[in-house]
Amino acid sequence: MKLSSASLLLAALAVAACDSKTATTGESAVSAATLGNVAAAPAEAGTSGTRATATDEANATPAPDPTTIPASSAGNAAAILARPQVPILCYHQIRDWTGRDSKGAKDYIVPVAQFKAQMKMLADSGYHTILPDQLFAYMTTGAKLPSKPIMLTFDDTDLDQFTVARPTLEQYGYKAVYFVMTVSLGRPRYMSKAQVKQLSDEGNTIGSHTWDHHNVKKYQGQDWVTQIEKPTKTLEEITGKKINYFAYPFGLWNPQAFPELKKRGFVAAFSLAEKRDQNDPLFTIRRIIASGYWTPRTLHNSIEQSF
Numbered sequence: 001m002k003l004s005s006a007s008l009l010l011a012a013l014a015v016a017a018c019d020s021k022t023a024t025t026g027e028s029a030v031s032a033a034t035l036g037n038v039a040a041a042p043a044e045a046g047t048s049g050t051r052a053t054a055t056d057e058a059n060a061t062p063a064p065d066p067t068t069i070p071a072s073s074a075g076n077a078a079a080i081l082a083r084p085q086v087p088i089l090c091y092h093q094i095r096d097w098t099g100r101d102s103k104g105a106k107d108y109i110v111p112v113a114q115f116k117a118q119m120k121m122l123a124d125s126g127y128h129t130i131l132p133d134q135l136f137a138y139m140t141t142g143a144k145l146p147s148k149p150i151m152l153t154f155d156d157t158d159l160d161q162f163t164v165a166r167p168t169l170e171q172y173g174y175k176a177v178y179f180v181m182t183v184s185l186g187r188p189r190y191m192s193k194a195q196v197k198q199l200s201d202e203g204n205t206i207g208s209h210t211w212d213h214h215n216v217k218k219y220q221g222q223d224w225v226t227q228i229e230k231p232t233k234t235l236e237e238i239t240g241k242k243i244n245y246f247a248y249p250f251g252l253w254n255p256q257a258f259p260e261l262k263k264r265g266f267v268a269a270f271s272l273a274e275k276r277d278q279n280d281p282l283f284t285i286r287r288i289i290a291s292g293y294w295t296p297r298t299l300h301n302s303i304e305q306s307f
C-alpha cells in the first residue's frame with residue numbers, strides 16, 4: 001500500500017469484506033452442501049499423507065491451457081454458478097506489526113508467526129492448493145480437483161511474499177498466485193523482476209494487478225493501455241509466459257470492465273468477498289482477505305462460512 005488514500009480505502013473494504021456474510025449466505029448454503037461431496041473424497045488419510053497426496057494428485061492431472069477450453073463452456077454462467085466455490089484467500093503483507101500500523105491496516109498485514117500458523121492449519125486440515133488453470137478447468141468443465149482444494153493469492157508485489165511466504169509454502173508443497181503491480185517492481189520492500197521470474201519458474205502463477213493500482217471502475221480510453229496492456233506485457237516478458245488472470249485493485253469491478261479485459265486476453269478475473277456477477281462469474285471470482293487478526297481457527301471458520 002503506497003498511498004494513504006489507498007490504505008484508507010483498503011481498510012474500509014476490509015470491514016465491508018468481513019461484514020459481507022449476508023451477501024454471500026445464499027451462495028454459501030448451496031456450496032457447503034455440494035462441496036461436501038467433493039471434499040469427502042476417500043483420500044482423507046490424515047496429516048501424514050497430506051503432502052504426498054497433494055503432489056501426486058497435482059501431477060496426475062495437469063490443468064489444460066484455459067484458451068483451449070471451448071467458449072461455450074466458459075460462457076455458461078448458470079453451470080459455473082451452480083458449482084461449489086473453491087475457497088480463495090488473499091494476502092498482502094506478511095510481516096510483524098509495528099507501532100505505525102493502523103488498526104485497519106492490520107487486516108492487510110499478517111504477522112509472520114500468524115501466517116505460518118495459518119499455513120500449518122491448512123496443511124494439517126488436508127487442504128491442497130490449486131492454481132488458476134485448475135480452477136478455470138473446474139469452473140468451466142467440472143474438471144476434477146484435489147480433495148479440499150484451496151487457492152492462495154498474494155497481491156501488490158510485497159517483498160515479504162518472496163522472503164517469508166514462499167519458503168513457508170514450500171514446506172507444505174503449496175503453490176500460489178502472485179498478482180503483481182508492476183510500478184513497484186524493484187523498489188525497496190517490493191519484489192524484483194528476477195524474483196517474480198523465479199516464482200513463475202517454480203510453478204506458481206503470476207497474474208496482472210495493474211500498473212499502479214488505480215480503480216478499474218474509473219478507467220477511460222488510454223487508462224486501459226497504461227494500467228492493463230503495458231503492465232501485462234511486462235509480466236509476460238519477465239515470465240516468458242502468457243498472463244491469463246487479473247485481480248481488481250481494491251476488489252472493485254463493474255461489468256463494463258469484462259469486455260475490456262477479455263479483449264486483452266484475460267480468461268478470468270478475481271475480486272474480493274462480494275457477490276459474483278450473475279452473467280459473468282468467471283470475471284468476478286471471489287476471494288476473502290485472510291486478516292492479520294485471524295488465528296488459524298478463525299481462518300478455518302471464515303473459509304467454511306464464506307465459500
Ligand SMILES: [Zn+2]
Nearest residue numbers: 155156249250
Ligand atoms: Zn492490490
